[in-house]
Amino acid sequence: MNKLAIPSRILAAALGGYALANSGAILLAAALPGGQAEAVTWGLLASFLIYTAAVMWVFSVRSALRAWLGVLVPGFVCGALAWILMQGGTP
């Protein structure tokens, strides 16, 4: 394992995990029916759980590259889906 593997994973967990927690929560809030404030609250409540799961993923996979891909790819997918939903949602 090279020397940068641990710092790289720490960054993937802290920043990549944070990004995924945000985009995942925004997707959830955009997808949920009902009032906007309620949907945003569910998103906020879920965000810490998504963050926790993301950090555990980052440190459990075999390589730092997979760790980064594992947070960034779903992060982008969630962000893109949320964006599409929110565009469609505005009249």
Place this chain on the structure above:
Amino acid sequence: MTGHFRQSMAWLHTWTGLVLGWVLYFVFVTGTLGYFDTEIDRWMQPELPVATEMADARATVRVAQDYLEHHAPGHARWFISLPTDRNSPYLSVFSQQGRAHGGPGMHADRVLLDAETGRALRARDTGGGQLLYQMHWKLHYLPEIVGQWTVGVATMFMLLALITGIVVHKKIFSDFFTFRPGKGQRSWLDAHNATSVISLPFQLMITYSGLVFLMTVYMPMIVSAFYGSDDAAQRVFREDLASRPALVQPARTPASLLPLDHIIADAQERWGEGAIDALDVRHPYDAHARVIVRGSIAAGPVRAAPSLVYDGVSGELLAEQAARTSAAKTTRDLLLGLHEGMFAGPVVRWLYVLSGLLGCAMIGSGLILWMVKRRQREAKLGGSAYPGLQLVERLNIATLVGLPVGIAAYFWGNRLLPAELAERATWEANILFLAWAAMAAHAVWRPVARAWGEQLWLAGAAYALLPMLNALTTERHLARSLLTGDWVFAGFDLTMLAVGVMFASVAYALARRQRRFAARQVIDSPPPSHIVATRAEETA
């Protein structure tokens, strides 16, 4: 994969637990004290009369209105908090000049009133239990945002440490009953497991809900994505979630204000007696005066109160808001309510304190376990403690025992600082941190094995002597509070005595262990490095 997974989670558990473990210990100690915040407030203001139960809400409100009419005419907002329970033991009022919904430029000052005479109650200036309680998410001396984020990151680490701790665990239930004392590392592991497993549901709840308290601070982008990123967005979101009825602007034409006890009478008819917690009066003496009657947020574990909005001139009920409006808000309010435990009576309150103390023990034993494990490994290899290990050893002493010494010093300061000292409350807090800094310095300069014992003895004395200090500096000594049934004072004194005895017995047990260990060393294998170090320094 499972072997690798468990191993990586064990690694994550170790490091998320260690890195901010001392911050977490501070948060858990001050947070646990927060469950007795108003009791500590009362002990720290011994001039105040013993709080009594409110006889009649209507008469009490008349007293408060009379006071505010004389002392805060023309203010934009009056707030009257009724003496309902341990959460608010005294009648208190505050008023704001300027804009009624707070924000910069507001002037808020809470005054405690005698509910019978309406006289303002005067007592020494102190941060009280409230300051200790607020430290558990704001820390101290730091800008609020820095304190909140530091605690937030530490709490996220805690959540990770808890969940990875569960994952790496093989036999959760047998650990519940396993304790092998006197076996060094193994005993600390047993202690860490037992304290964690017993209180696991509490620790999960308190950690997750701690994040939920400040979720819009930690995750502002989720709100911004829907509400925009300007300053008002967060407030719009909060009001949207609470679906609070909009309040009108003042009409700027004077009008008389209805006696507030009329409004209380109407609210009591709707809710029953004893359900009213506070009155919030907006623009008194304006034609658009509004009186908001708030129910108690401590009526149950859901931290939400119903409210009634009245026209302050005609007394007409304008709006009624239920405590529970949506599933999402109720879920959040339940998490916040469980965290704060405002609803808890004496038995549940003590269970909260006990769970909090188990949390402190879980964190403390984890920090010690990290240290003992590495110290034993070093001793086996014949090496001495490396800088990282030394740092952890010193930080452990300075925090695990040094912080409690600092808090004891805070109580001593409360009794010994002159009553008329300027910025007295600030100095009480300074004493806490000065004493703590002294303990940190002591932990650095003294040999490790000595530093533990000395600080433990000091903590024991500092707490056990508090009832005596109280007896010497106030009229409300333990014998009197026991005889008169003053349970706040008796409870505080007895608890401090018990805490002192606990620290002293740990100190005593440690001293006995060290003597036995030293005696065995003469004929036995090489001792751990810290004992060698101590003895070398003694003979030098």
